[in-house]
Amino acid sequence: MQLLTSENNLENNSRRNWLKTSALAGAAMLAGKSAEAEPVRKAPARRIPLAVSTYSYWHFGKEKFPIEKVIEDAARMGFDGVEILHRQMENETIPYMNKLKRLAFDNGLSLPLLSIHQSFVQPKEEDRKKDIEHTIKCINLATQMGIPAIRMNTGSWRTVKRDANYYKDGKEPPIEGYTDKDAIKWCIDSMGECLVAAEKAGIVLAIENHWGLSSNIDYLLEIYKPLASSPAMGMNVDTGNFVGDPYPQFERLAPYATIVQAKTYYGGGHYYDLNLDYKRIAEILRKANFKGYISLEMEGKEDAATAVPKSLKLFREVFS
Structure with a gap:
């Protein structure tokens, strides 16, 4: 009897093990089929919004x-926004600004940037103060039009002629008795005053590599970094405003970019010509995880009616 019982136990154990093994194998097969049936889906790539500067037409x-x-x-071409050049505005009245804001809204467009002109590279404090006041006035204009950011310049010494040679090397000696270090301090102090007003208004001040002092990328970052803790401090990186090889410099600035102005030169440039590799530029922006607006500045001599659509086609291809 004991022998039979042992044999029965062995048979029962063997049956239980077989059933367990079969169940596990079946579960594994089902899991495999389930994994095949439901592949991991990648999130769709986000399209970078494209704006056009009014400067492209004037x-x-x-x-x-x-x-x-x-x-x-x-709106007709399918841009996402329009950057407004302050000097191109017909006037600064509230009815005119409201008309622009409503027209953009009715056409499904944003107004991401107001590009202004000012300079803090001025030895006289009263001259810098005038441009601080001008900037604060423009902050109020941007607020009225619902524009979240303003393009800012460092300014320049204006000691050399703006000719082809200047745009090649960007060299500009300081006014006698002063140094670039003086100018860097003036920019930091003046921008700091403007940021107080910008923070209250909720407007970003995006400093640009716009010739002058900012032709030197080290100088530009020396101005930007002490101010970067302000929620109103930003950077506008212009693809066409670099001295020498643009790509390593663009790569340095891309991580700080709030907005990017991208130049094209169809028909030959008004001031200089560049053959920019926008596939390379797009890759740099992707690596920097840039998600903001790219604003077209068509600076060529070709009619905007044909050059702007060409630029849009190019940007859609490389930035999508």
Whole structure:
């Protein structure tokens, strides 16, 4: 009897082990099929929004190109926004600004940037104060139009002629009796005053590599970094405003970029010509995890009616 019992136990154990093994194998097969049936899905790539600067239609010629027409053109072509050049505005009245804001809204466009001109590279404190006041006035204009950011410059000594040679090397000696270090301090102090007003208004001041002192990228970062803790401090990186090889410099600035101005030169540039590799630029921005606006500045001599659509096509191909 004991022998039979032992044999029965062995048989029962063997049956239980077989059933357990079969169940595990079946579960594994089902899991494999389930994994095959539901592949891991990648999140869709986010499209970088594209804006066009009103400057693309008007290069400081005699007659201003109407901003209203730029907004309508941009909507027809499928841009996401329009950057407004302050000097191109017809006036600064509230009805005019409200008209621009409403026109953009009705056309499904944002107004991401107001590009202004000012300089803090001025030895006289009263001259710097005037440009601080001008900036604060422009902060109020941007607020009225619902524009979240303003393009800022460092300024320049204006000791050399702005000719082809200047745009090649960007060299500009200081005014006698002063140094670049003086100018860097003036920029930091003046920007700091402007940031107080910008923080209250919720406006970003995006400093740009816009020739002058900012032709030197080390100088630009020396100004930017002490101010970067302010929630209103930003950087506008312009693809066409680099001296020498643009790509290593662009790579240095890309991690700080709030917005990017991207230049094209169809028909030959008004001031200089560049053949920019936008596939390479797009890759640098992807590595920097840039998600903001790219604003087209078409600076060529070709008519904007044909050059702006060409630029948009290029940007859609490389930045999508």
